[in-house]
Amino acid sequence: MESVIEKKTMLECKDIKKAYPTPKGDFVVLEDFQLQVKEEEFISIIGHSGCGKSTLLTMVAGLNDITAGDILLDGTAIAGAGPDRAVVFQSPSLFPWMTALDNVLLGVKQVFPHATKKQREDICKYYLNKVGLGDAFHKKANDLSQGMKQRVGIARAFALKPKVLLLDEPFGMLDSMTRVELQDVLIDVWSKEKITAIMVTHDVDEAIFLSDRVIMMTGGPYAKVGDIAHIGLERPRERHAVLEHPDFYKYRQHLLTFLDH
Amino acid sequence: MSSKISNALRWIGFTSLEPLLKLIRGEEPKKNGLLVFKKLLVPILSVFIFLGVCNAGAKYLYNIERERKIENTRSVQGEEAAQQMADCIDSGDISCKPNSLPSPADVWSGAKTLVEDHKMITADKKEFKEKTAAINKKRKKQGKSPIEYTGRPSFVDQIITSLKTVFAGFLLAALIAIPAGIVLGLSETLRSGLNWVIQIFKPVSPVVWLLLVSMVIKTILANADMDKSFVISFISVGLCSMWATLVNTSMGVSSVDKDYLNVSKVLRLGVLSNVFKVVLPASVPLIFTGLRITLSVAWMVLIAIELLAQSPGLGSFVWEEFQNGSSDSNAKIIVAMFVIGGIGFLLDRIMMFVQKMVSFDSKA
Numbered sequence A: 001m002e003s004v005i006e007k008k009t010m011l012e013c014k015d016i017k018k019a020y021p022t023p024k025g026d027f028v029v030l031e032d033f034q035l036q037v038k039e040e041e042f043i044s045i046i047g048h049s050g051c052g053k054s055t056l057l058t059m060v061a062g063l064n065d066i067t068a069g070d071i072l073l074d075g076t077a078i079a080g081a082g083p084d085r086a087v088v089f090q091s092p093s094l095f096p097w098m099t100a101l102d103n104v105l106l107g108v109k110q111v112f113p114h115a116t117k118k119q120r121e122d123i124c125k126y127y128l129n130k131v132g133l134g135d136a137f138h139k140k141a142n143d144l145s146q147g148m149k150q151r152v153g154i155a156r157a158f159a160l161k162p163k164v165l166l167l168d169e170p171f172g173m174l175d176s177m178t179r180v181e182l183q184d185v186l187i188d189v190w191s192k193e194k195i196t197a198i199m200v201t202h203d204v205d206e207a208i209f210l211s212d213r214v215i216m217m218t219g220g221p222y223a224k225v226g227d228i229a230h231i232g233l234e235r236p237r238e239r240h241a242v243l244e245h246p247d248f249y250k251y252r253q254h255l256l257t258f259l260d261h
Numbered sequence B: 001m002s003s004k005i006s007n008a009l010r011w012i013g014f015t016s017l018e019p020l021l022k023l024i025r026g027e028e029p030k031k032n033g034l035l036v037f038k039k040l041l042v043p044i045l046s047v048f049i050f051l052g053v054c055n056a057g058a059k060y061l062y063n064i065e066r067e068r069k070i071e072n073t074r075s076v077q078g079e080e081a082a083q084q085m086a087d088c089i090d091s092g093d094i095s096c097k098p099n100s101l102p103s104p105a106d107v108w109s110g111a112k113t114l115v116e117d118h119k120m121i122t123a124d125k126k127e128f129k130e131k132t133a134a135i136n137k138k139r140k141k142q143g144k145s146p147i148e149y150t151g152r153p154s155f156v157d158q159i160i161t162s163l164k165t166v167f168a169g170f171l172l173a174a175l176i177a178i179p180a181g182i183v184l185g186l187s188e189t190l191r192s193g194l195n196w197v198i199q200i201f202k203p204v205s206p207v208v209w210l211l212l213v214s215m216v217i218k219t220i221l222a223n224a225d226m227d228k229s230f231v232i233s234f235i236s237v238g239l240c241s242m243w244a245t246l247v248n249t250s251m252g253v254s255s256v257d258k259d260y261l262n263v264s265k266v267l268r269l270g271v272l273s274n275v276f277k278v279v280l281p282a283s284v285p286l287i288f289t290g291l292r293i294t295l296s297v298a299w300m301v302l303i304a305i306e307l308l309a310q311s312p313g314l315g316s317f318v319w320e321e322f323q324n325g326s327s328d329s330n331a332k333i334i335v336a337m338f339v340i341g342g343i344g345f346l347l348d349r350i351m352m353f354v355q356k357m358v359s360f361d362s363k364a
C-alpha cells in the first residue's frame, strides 16, 4: 500500500457538478464530486443504476461537458476527447466493416503517426495476441462473437498507450462464463502495462477482483462519493486464491451493505 | 454443394426455388411441400390467371370493336358492305382488323416480329459495314469522318439506348446526391436550412424537369456538336431521380451510431478520416437504399422523358408505335411494357446484389 501512496496523482476530479437541462429545469446528476486516482492504480466505481456512473466516465473521456469543476489529467485540465483517455464501451463499438486488426490499427495510426506500417501492425498484433485473438486478425468485426469483439475493444484501448483507461461496464453484456474469461484477460494485460484504470461495474466480485480501490457512489440525484473500500489483496491475483481469501468476504460484505441502503 | 446452390439462389434473390430443391432432395417434405405451394405454385398459377383474364378481356373488347366497325360500315355503305366487312374481319385479314387491346397471342407474335425485325436490321448493318469498310478506310486516311449506318434502329437498339440514358442519368444523380447528402448529413444547420429545396423540388414532375433542363441546355449547347436530346434526357432523368439518394444519404450520415462517433472522437480522427472511415461506411446501407429507389425512379421516368424529348429509346419507340397505328402496333406496345417492367425488375435486383456486396450488414 505504501508504494501506491507515493505515486503521483494521474487523474483528479475537483468539485465536479453535472446537470442535464430538462424541460422541467436542470437535473443535477453529480454535485461536489471528488476523486483522485494515482498512477498505476486500478479503481472501480459501483453504485445504483442511474446514479451517474456513465456520466462521470464520459466526462472524464471528454465526450460529455462538465457543468462545473475541473478534471485534471496528469496535472492539466482536459479539453475534449483524446486517445490519452482510451475508452472501452459497454457495447464493443467496433467498426463492423473493418477487420479486427484494422479496428486496432485505426487508433494506433493516430497515436503513432511516425511509426512505420510494420511497427504499427506489430503493436496491434501484440495486443490482439495478448487478448487471445492471435488467429483472428483478419476476421471482420461483424463475424466475431460478442466476447471476441470486447477482446478487440480491450486490445484497441491498450494499443493507444493511454494515460488512463476508462471502462464502462465492459462485460455487462456478456454471459457469466465469458465475463470471467475477459476479466482474466483484462487483468493479465493490465498487470504488464499498469495503466491507470477506472472501471464502472455493477458486479461486486468483479470490482474486488480487479481493483485497488472500489468507489461507492451515493444514489442520484446529487450523487457523490459515499464510501471507498481499499482492496489490499496481493497482486498478481489468482481467481481461486482471491475467492478463498478471508478478506474477500469482508470486502464483499462492505460493498453489498453499502449498496443495500 | 446443395447449400451452395441455395446460397447462390438467395444471393440473387430467388428464394422461391429453395424449397423446391429441398423437396426434390426429400428434406422435410411436409414443410417444404407447403412452401413450394406458397412460393412457387401460387405465383405460377397467378400468371395463368393473369393471362386468362387478359385473353378474355381482349376478346371482349375485340368483339365490341368488331360490332362497331360492322355497324359503321352498314350505316355508311349499306348491308352488303357490312357483310363483306364481317367476312373480312373473321378471315383474319390484317387490312380490316379491329384496333383494340391485343390478346396474349397477339402480344407473343408481336414479340416475335420484333425479334425478326432486329435480326434483319442487324444483318443489314453488317452488310453495310462490309460494303463501306474499304471506303471508310480511305476516308480515315484522308482525315474525313467515316460513313455511318443511318437506318432505322431495331427494338434491341432502342433498349440499349434507353439503358445508356438511364445509366448516365443515374450516375449524374449519384454524383450530385451522395456528396450533397453527406454535406447535409454532417451539418445540422445546412440540413434544416436547405430542407425547403428538397421539399419543393422532390415532387416536381419529370415533364417539368425536362422543360427546365431543355431551356438551360439549349442555350449552353447551342453550338456544340453533340446529341442534345440525349444530354437533355439524361440530365432530366438524373434530376428527377436523385432526391431519394439525397434524402437517404443525409439521413444515413446524420444518424450514424453515437458509439461510432464517440470512438472517432476518442481517436481524434481528422475530418476526412472521420467521413471516409466511419461516417460513410456506416451509412452505406441507407445510401444504397436511396440508390435503389433512384435507379427505379430513373427507369420509370425515362420512358416519359424520352417520349417527350424525342430522344431515341424505348419511350420514343412506344410513342411511334402508338402513332403509326399499324395492325400489330398495339401488341408491340404491350411487348415494350413487359420489357420495361422486366428490365426495371432486373436493375433493382442488380442493385440489391451490389448492396449486399458492399454492405457490412451482409447478414441482414
Ligand SMILES: Nc1ncnc2c1ncn2[C@@H]1O[C@H](COP(=O)(O)OP(=O)(O)O)[C@@H](O)[C@H]1O
Binding pocket: A020, A021, A027, A029, A047, A048, A049, A050, A051, A052, A053, A054, A055, A056, A220
Ligand atoms: N443526455 C442526458 N440528458 C438528460 N438526462 C440524462 C442524460 N444522460 C443521462 N441522464 C440521466 O442522468 C442520470 C445518470 O445517468 P447515467 O450516468 O447513465 O447513470 P449510470 O451509468 O450510473 O446508470 C440518469 O438518471 C439519466 O436518466
Ligand SMILES: [Mg+2]
Binding pocket: A053, A054, A055
Ligand atoms: Mg451506465
